[in-house]
Amino acid sequence: MKDVYKYFDKFTFFAIITLVLTGILLIFSASREMGQNYWSRQLVWFGFSLVVFMVIFRVKTEMAFRYGIIIYGALIFILMIQFIGGEIVAGTRSWIKTGLFSIQISEFIKIPIALVLARTLTRFNVIGWKELLKISSIVGLPFLLIALQPDLGTAFMLLSFIFVSMLLKRTRLILIVVLVIIGLSGIFTTWNFVLKPYQKNRIASFLDPEKYKKSSGYQVIQSKIAIGSGGLTGKGYLNGTQSQYQFLPTRHTDFIVSVLGEEFGFMGISFLFLFFFVIFYRQYNFKVQSDEEFYFVYLFNSIILFQFIVNILMTIGFVPIMGVPLPFVSYGGSSLLAFFTGEALIFRIKISSYLNEF
Amino acid sequence: MYIEKQKLSKQEIRHIAFIANILIIFVFIILIFAFWNTQVLRREYYTIQATQNIIKDIEIKAPRGFILDRNHNRLAENKLNFTLFLVREFSKEMPRTLDVVASVIGKSKPDIQKRIDKYKNHPESFMIPIEKDISLDKVIYIESRADEFPEFKIQVEPARAYPYGEVASHVLGYISELNTDDLGDKKKMGYSLGDIVGKSGVEKQYEKYLKGSKGKQTVARDNLGRIREVIRENQPIIGSNLVLTIDIELQKYIEEIFKEHNGTVAVAELKTGGILALVSKPNYNPEFFSGVLDPDEWSALLNNPDKPLHNKCLQGLYSPGSVFKIIIALAGLQENIISEDTMLTCGGSLQIYDRVFHCWLSSGHGSLNVIDALKNSCNVFFYRVGKRLDVDVIANYTQMMGLGDKTGIDLPNERKGIIPSKEWRQNSAKEKWFPGETISVAIGGGVLNITPIQTLKMISTVALRGKMPQLHLLKDIESNGNVTMESQPQFTQVPISKENFEIVIKGLYKVVNDGGTGNAARVPGLDICGKTGTQQIISKETPNYQNLAKQKKYKPHAWFVSFAPMDNPQYAVVIFVEHGGDAGSVAAPIAPFIYKKLFHK
Missing domain, CATH: 3.90.1310.10 (Penicillin-binding protein 2a (Domain 2))
Known part of the structure; x- marks a missing residue:
């Protein structure tokens, strides 16, 4: 235990802490006009997340993998109960109210999925039909339950697990071809039979935001205006007109980057990218002890990367609005806590290659 | 059950990590470029949009x-x-x-x-x-x-x-x-x-x-x-x-005494040509148009047969009737057809061009000069004068005295009227003018059509012995208490000799003060000069005239044009009562009220 801090990845940890604190700074700016103390709530969540981080960090990796499947099952069970009797908040059933704070199970289920999937992947040599079916069912069940809440953005993020699994393993070519076909027909059925009008509007407005300027295209346009008008150096903290005069929608959550872009400009954005790059790079490159640990780190790191890419591209109108928060930065306790839990496991894994006994 | 794990080789791990690194570098390069494009290259475009979002000109x-x-x-x-x-x-x-x-x-x-x-x-x-x-x-x-x-x-x-x-x-x-x-x-x-x-x-x-x-x-x-x-x-x-130039107290007073009538009253200050009062009845409350219009009230106002929105003084076209005798008298005198002493005989009627023209007094006025002809408003005298005047000459004098043309008063939508002439007839009907028509015109009838404000200008010109005032309503324009524009009195000279005006004025004096048709307008101690005009709507020869004339719409229009005092005149007053009846007993009696108010008597 003495040597823990010697091998602990302080650099990455510092990058994550910086992101969260930057986030709180931006949330303060974003929510000043909302009459809500989102920034202080985020601070409380941050403190709580740090405590959880410390606790999880002490858990032996082997334990995590062993109980992964149980946690997975438990969360699926809660999701099912939610689906049957969940209270609808903001149009979805994804929230569980527990006293002071609401918890989004869909954020937490990423961890057990990655754990279960990592262990499963170690048993495969090449991904064929049977293997794909296994992977798909592990991801598919929570995907379905979350998609039905309906929270398509979060559900869609889970699909990245399948994609990454296939990249990590050798996959048969025919499988990829078939998957592309299924994917395309999936998009077709989703568009025609699954999507609610507001979701279709989001996509339609993504394709032609000017036409939907006054309705659903509004968010993207206002976000692009905020970012673009920020210029190289930004308008200054608390001086962004798009943010302070409330033209930016959901700016403390999904569009937090727009606030950064407006008030701190391209420079601010570049720093944000730099910190994220440090995190991704350092979490992808480490001394591997066991296969399942390797797979877990890659799977969990990749979903953060995915969510990061989708959120960022959403703010400049490169992908449709999906309601995906920016990891570590956006307001949202569940998201923050879930990512800190996952990171605690990664940090532990990275350290365990140096300490055999701990 | 334990399944043999496929152990990843170090090389495989390096391979995967290498691909992952390439991928994230690739992703960040794309993102940096996308934001560089948005924030640096397109900054101006978005800055304009951001400004448009918040900046509004109110x-x-x-x-x-x-x-x-x-x-x-x-x-x-x-x-x-x-x-x-x-x-x-x-x-x-x-x-x-x-x-x-x-x-x-x-x-x-x-x-x-x-x-x-x-x-x-x-x-x-x-x-x-x-x-x-x-x-x-x-x-x-x-x-x-x-x-x-x-x-x-x-x-x-x-x-x-x-x-x-x-x-x-x-x-x-x-x-x-x-x-x-x-x-x-x-x-x-x-x-x-x-x-x-x-x-x-x-x-x-x-x-x-x-x-x-x-x-x-x-x-x-x-x-x-x-x-x-x-x-x-x-x-x-x-x-x-x-x-x-309006005196609102006078205006209010006139509207009060005129409230039973339809028609118009206008008062001019002769020194300046400024209008002291301009009444057109019925009128309306201008505040009605301020704010939300009630559609029903609006259509009621529009469809009222008495036309409350119509300014009768400027927009009402009427025959001047006997008021026109002033023009014929001036024309006759100026053209040397008659002089002050020319005596003509009225036998109650006169046959001209195979047609019999009547005087209003069927017993006839006997032999009389132009002064008494004006005083008694003798038709036959003016038939005789008119017969010797060409219609174009009459038209010329009519226009000279400001009738049949816009007075140019500073109000919108003034109307012109019709002055018959040979040319007018040729243009309007492609017909020749019949000399017999001139006889009707001579007593202010026929197709002659003018507005009451024109008669005010005409009688003012008579009062000023040929000096024609520009009638106007604007006294001055003030901004922050300073006068920025002031209207100056403007006069033009009419080419009729002063002596001839004096002769006509003598007649107009007698109309009021010597038992003439305007006797009812007399104010003791004030030399009012005037002329009545009773313009028939239907001819007296119309069958059943006595009964029809009881209906209001067949009642004649009543005119009284006047000024005072005779020497050094100060005010001109025109009273026109639509379908009022006999001018001497309807229009003229209103004048004393106005003159008493004007001269504080």
Whole structure:
């Protein structure tokens, strides 16, 4: 235990802490006009997340993998109960109210999925039909339950697990071809039979935001205006007109980057990218002890990367609005806590290659 | 069950890590480029959009100038108008609403119900104007109980107030809000939708002075339209005040004594040509046009047969009747057809061109000169003079004296009238002029058509012995208490000798003061000169004339044109009573009231 801090990845940890604190700074700016103390709530969540981080960090990796499947099952069970009797908040059933704070199970289920999937992947040599079916069912069940809440953005993020699994393993070519076909027909059925009008509007407005300027295209346009008008150096903290005069929608959550872009400009954005790059790079490159640990780190790191890419591209109108928060930065306790839990496991894994006994 | 794990080789791990690194580098390069493009290359484009989002130019309307009378009494001013609307969407139960309305505005429930029923075919979202111009204490009462009365909405709009109500409405005119149809070319002149613009009267005539110029406020507004910051502000320039030559006390007095009649009265100050009073009856309340127009009241006003919106003084075309004898007398004298001493005989009627023309006095006036012919308004005398005058000569003198042409008074929509001449006949009917028609014209009949204001100009010119005044309503324009424009008296000289005017004036004096047709206009101690005119609507030869003449619409129009005093004249007064009857007993008796007021007698 003495040597823990010697091998602990302080650099990455510092990058994550910086992101969260930057986030709180931006949330303060974003929510000043909302009459809500989102920034202080985020601070409380941050403190709580740090405590959880410390606790999880002490858990032996082997334990995590062993109980992964149980946690997975438990969360699926809660999701099912939610689906049957969940209270609808903001149009979805994804929230569980527990006293002071609401918890989004869909954020937490990423961890057990990655754990279960990592262990499963170690048993495969090449991904064929049977293997794909296994992977798909592990991801598919929570995907379905979350998609039905309906929270398509979060559900869609889970699909990245399948994609990454296939990249990590050798996959048969025919499988990829078939998957592309299924994917395309999936998009077709989703568009025609699954999507609610507001979701279709989001996509339609993504394709032609000017036409939907006054309705659903509004968010993207206002976000692009905020970012673009920020210029190289930004308008200054608390001086962004798009943010302070409330033209930016959901700016403390999904569009937090727009606030950064407006008030701190391209420079601010570049720093944000730099910190994220440090995190991704350092979490992808480490001394591997066991296969399942390797797979877990890659799977969990990749979903953060995915969510990061989708959120960022959403703010400049490169992908449709999906309601995906920016990891570590956006307001949202569940998201923050879930990512800190996952990171605690990664940090532990990275350290365990140096300490055999701990 | 334990399954043998496929152990990853170090090389495989390095391979995967390498691909992952390439991928994230690739992703970050794309993101950096995308943001560089948005934030650095397209910055200007988005900055303009961000500015457009928040920066709004707000027009500050300029208060309209006041209209004052010659003694600076306010005839038109500005006020805030509070209109109470009923919003049916928010009115849950009608009975309760009715009770509340009734208790607040103090009207009876059936009255209010009637008003609501009038709009029952309008869509639910239409707000029913319940009461215009509600008092401030009611506004406060209702606004402070907004939660209790969700069915009410009070709208505030700047409105024009006319403190004297209907008085001088045709002089003042009215205003209206610019709607989309009217906006068109006015847009270039700086008008925008909802601006107040003068629609008639001096409100229209002097629009450009009254309107002032708008101010502009540049503000930063948030997403909800709330003003966060005022960036620049240009104050509006208040419209100039208009001072009229009107004496509102006189105007009010005349309207009061004239209230039973339809027609017009106009008073001019001869020294300047300024109009002291201009009455057209019936009139209307100009405030009616300020604010929300009630469609029913509006159509009632439009369809009223007495035409309240019509300024009869400028827009009513009538035959001058015997008033025209002044023109024939002047023409006859100036053309040397008659002199002061020329005696002509009236036998009650005269046969000219195989037709018999009658005098109003069937027994005849005997032998008389032009002075007595005017005094008694003898038709036969003027038939004889007219017969010796060419119709074109008559037309020439008519125009010379200001009849049949616009007087150029500073009010919009003045009408011209018709002066018959050979050329006019050729142009209008492609026919020749029959000499017999000249005889009718000689006593102010036939196709001759003029407006009352023209007779005021004519009688003023007679009073001033050929000096023709430019009639006008504007005294001066004031801005911030300083006179910025003053109207100067303008006169032109008519080519008729002063002596001939004196002869005619002697006749006009006798009309009033020597037992003439205008005897009823006499004021002891004041030398009033005048001429009556009774213009028949139907000929006396019409069968059943006596019975028909009892109906108002067949009653003759009654004229009385006059000035006083005879020497050094000061005021001219024209009285015209539409379908009034005999001029001597209807129009002339009104004159003394006006002259007594004018000369403080």
